[in-house]
Amino acid sequence: MRNRELAEIFERIADLLQIRGDAIYRVLAYRKAGESIRGLSRSVVGIWEEKDLENIPGVGKAIATKIDELLSTGKLIFYEKLIEEVPENLPDLLRIADVGPKKVALFWKELGVTSIDDLEKAAKAGKLQELPGVGPRSEQKILEGIRSSKKGRPERLSIGSVNPIAQSFIRRLMKIPGVVHAEAAGSLRRWRETIGDLDIVVAAEDKKRVMDEFLKFSEVERIKGQGETKASVELLDGLRVQVWVHPPERFGSALQYATGSQGHNVRLREYALSQGLSLSEHGFKGKNGNEILCASEEEVYATLGLPWIAPEMREDLGEITAGIEDTLPKLISEKDIKGEIHMHSDWSDGRVSMEDMANAALERGLEYIVFTDHSRSLGIASGLSLERLRDQRKKINRLRKKFAGELDIFQGSEVEILADGSLDYPDEVLEALDFVIISLHSSLRQDREKITSRLLAAIENEHVNMVAHLSGRLIGKREPADLDFEAIFQAAVENNVILEINSNPERLDLKDTHARRAVELGVKLAITTDAHHPEHLDLRIYGIGTARRAWVTSEDVLNAWPIRKFLDFLEKQKSSKITH
């Protein structure tokens, strides 16, 4: 059973218990356990085999026993009894805006509603407003909520699609007179791979003016809520945007609050309470009611005796403890990157010539690049035949001379791993390449054992330097391959093979939690763009964000190393390979 399936079960239990009206802290415990499992960097099955379940944060005796039952028998008696009492699909109603557990319970008990269709019928018949605490306006809102949930818009959008919208909003908000700061917060600032709501925090004295101007932005389709300090709207394309306005002297605490995550904030506020301070978006309050205002986030953390914690780490995954102990890593940043080692040209499916790509790399301050066009069997991407590969080498040699002293250029290849685990070029061809990337583009749906051993066989090939986009997932479009990640990370360490964080926002592969686990085990990474066009070189910000979420430092990243160290490592890879 995969972590996500386990997480879904416990999250559903939490919803069902809450609808049933159980004690809220019991509900929260199940929800927290579910979220914790979802965010885990390694498989629960592995932890279960080591009999270490209770070391998972949020998992105690009771939930550990339930995980054990699920993994050994495939079912959970507690859950089966629960859904005899509360209809299993009732939590689906919680997805509708402004419908929470109390209302779901009310509609179910009073009207027998057990599905969204039931609810819609009841609302249209005017049955909801006859219930206590529900009026005509609520009934109307619920109907709207059902309508928008039926439009089939995805609940979370790719960070690559939301980020440009955010930057445009921020530019325009900054132009409103009196605005001192405007900054994206929430999951975008934490560089999560998908974004639910776009959150923006603005610093200005005149709140009302900012609110009025914001609500007039042309993309705003519907105002969902509007108060003194906070407004939330839905855009024409369905994206939800929330804007907070706070006075500049409180901007730090407001930004900290809106950045989250919820889990991080709860833990930080608990830590504040342990020091006799109550923290909110407005600042700190002491026991005697005195206020401490924070214009910057640094002041928020410093007030608690902590170093500033990078937004990407704020997931309640040990960052506050690391802050207390002063062991936070120095995270990698974009300026640390020295080379691009996974990119394409028009020799295969890239859009421009090698020379144009080289110039684009130079413009972006890179010191070395590796062309890694596709290997021969990937016909759909015009993979290079042996002859074309030789021709490309000649061309690259000419380019090397042309760019000498400015940019070092190498010839690599993105080599297909064939269905049986062998590689798409013979060994002597691989040996002649400067850098060998291997990747899967076909037969991604093989079962776990088969696809894992296929990758392991490929990783053990002595000429392989790096594995690209390991899981093969396309976020929201294609599920990752069913891999034994733990085994692959071990093999990568043993064979000195690099694993890629692919920066394409549709991939982000390795993903954050896997990258963190890989580095824990001693794997070295690369942060590449897989560029097929000069502009793709700018996608690296997303890979950097993912790496920072994984607590990665520049020491962990091959293409953040200076050219000398990069080349030395390639030499070392050659000599350290397991021989067969």
Added chain:
DNA sequence: GCCGTTTTCGGCCCGACTGTTTTCAGTCG
């Protein structure tokens, strides 16, 4: 139900906004 630089028992973040209410409950983040 979980957890411990106040605790193995008694806590468990904090506030904005809305609608249905006359002071608050529910939802959301």
